[in-house]
Amino acid sequence: MNGTERKNIKPGAKVRIVQKEHQRTGQLTEGLVKDILTNSAVHPRGIKVRLENGLVGRVQEVIGP
Numbered sequence: 001m002n003g004t005e006r007k008n009i010k011p012g013a014k015v016r017i018v019q020k021e022h023q024r025t026g027q028l029t030e031g032l033v034k035d036i037l038t039n040s041a042v043h044p045r046g047i048k049v050r051l052e053n054g055l056v057g058r059v060q061e062v063i064g065p
Helices: none
Strands: 014-018 028-036 048-051 056-064
Touching (some): 014 048, 028 056
Antiparallel strands (some): 014 028, 014 056, 028 048, 048 056
């Protein structure tokens, strides 16, 4: 599922994010959403979230609820 729409992302959802320092390489990190940091409904580069392990990045893919 697409990570550019806020409605697709809920706390506890399993997602793949790209961290700021990995944007050039596109390296993805998998985890569970703790907080949604982007307030707008849509963001072209992905909704910014904080994972339960504390990492922050933009959602590239939503894997599951």
